[in-house]
Amino acid sequence: MRAAVVVAPGRTEIVDIERPRPGPGQALVRLEGCGVCASNVEPWSGPDWMTFPTEPGGLGHEAWGIVEEVGEGVRDLRPGARVASLSQKAYSEYDLARPEELTPLPPLLDGAPFPGEPLGCAFNIFRRAEVEAGQTVAIVGIGFLGAILTRLASAAGARVVAISRRSFALDVARRMGASETIALDDPEKVVARVSELTQDALCERVIEATGAQPALDLGTRLAAIRGRLVIAGYHQDGPRQVDMQLWNWRGLDVINAHERDPQVYARGVREAVAAVASGLIDLEPLLTHAFPLDRLDEALVATRDRPEGFLKAYVTCR
Incomplete structure (x- = not known):
């Protein structure tokens, strides 16, 4: 699979690495996209505390995609389910997640980007x-x-x-x-x-x-x-x-108001799914800038500089 790696301040590269396999209690998600978080800008820019290269896919945490495979003991997820993911290496084509980090997306949202974490x-x-x-x-x-x-x-x-x-x-x-x-x-x-x-x-x-x-x-x-x-x-x-x-x-x-309890985070994502599905929240005008994964640097520059018309960037993972 392909994954983005931050190799130096302000510079990412795409690498080819082995696709992971889900272990017990894990699911492998074939990622469709991942939102670009403002919190990514600081580590990407190369502060003193940052080390390079980053782990493949690292920094990405606002993903959505399709469950590809589940590991032993996972009973409530099936391959083919479309989900929002709270996994942590999501600037990539695949990522592993625990079932509690995945929120099912209803058919009404098929094909639409859905950065569940923010x-x-x-x-x-x-x-x-x-x-x-x-x-x-x-x-x-x-x-x-x-x-x-x-x-x-x-x-x-x-x-x-x-x-x-x-x-x-x-x-x-x-x-x-x-x-x-x-x-x-x-x-x-x-x-x-x-x-x-x-x-x-x-x-x-x-x-x-x-x-x-x-x-x-x-x-x-x-x-x-x-x-x-x-x-x-x-x-x-x-x-x-x-x-x-x-x-x-x-x-x-x-x-x-930033939560760190995974269960509370997942609750917020579930509420967001319901709100978008009901029409309370319309995501289309809020997700203003889309980039392919190999243009992640451009997405981060836009997130940093906020050009005219910018609210939120995301990358497509395939």
Whole structure:
């Protein structure tokens, strides 16, 4: 099979390796595609802590495909089943996964890309945000994750204020149900506008979805007294500072919303499958850039640089 290997900072190569065979309690999945996660950009770029070459397929973890073969003891999966996978070497044509890492996809979704891991992440974040009808929810950063959270919060009856630097992303947020959109060109103007919209009460829920220090600072300022600041962005490039005085004064609940429990992750993916199948979430306008596996570097560059019209990239594995 073919698999991508990161061989040097910012450079991948495709290698031919032996196809794995499933052992007891494993399934072999013939991968159709894999989403490109923003968390891939940092290790791919070559920080001091990174070593090369990576394992074949490594970094890829947002896959979907067809069960090819199952190992001894696997009873609830059959070859031919189409699944979303939480496996970890998915920049490749095949990957091994445990049954609990696989979520069946209904026939209604046949042929459509389905990066289950980030979708499950969005649903788990939303659950922990505890958004309620009538609340004002600020979402700082409208990419793939922020757009889905905008849809979920608006569908729950909240007033969503979407904040982004990119006019394209704000257009997407309006289509996802945002009541207000604010360009993030000056944080002071954003705070002033949100204060105006809420009669100085600010937001019962703020979801930071960028993974950057300035968005964390802004999110803190937008949170209401006894509000909830939900950290959905993946902060991977070093320590962060927080305004603990403001956190204390406002009595904020601060939620680090990334899950690490495999069962919770799988639950989020199942909820996402149901939401996409029902039409609550339309993935087509959110998966904006597709690349073949041998152009993974280009997909990562797009994920890093976010060109006009970009929300989410994925690679096709065959």
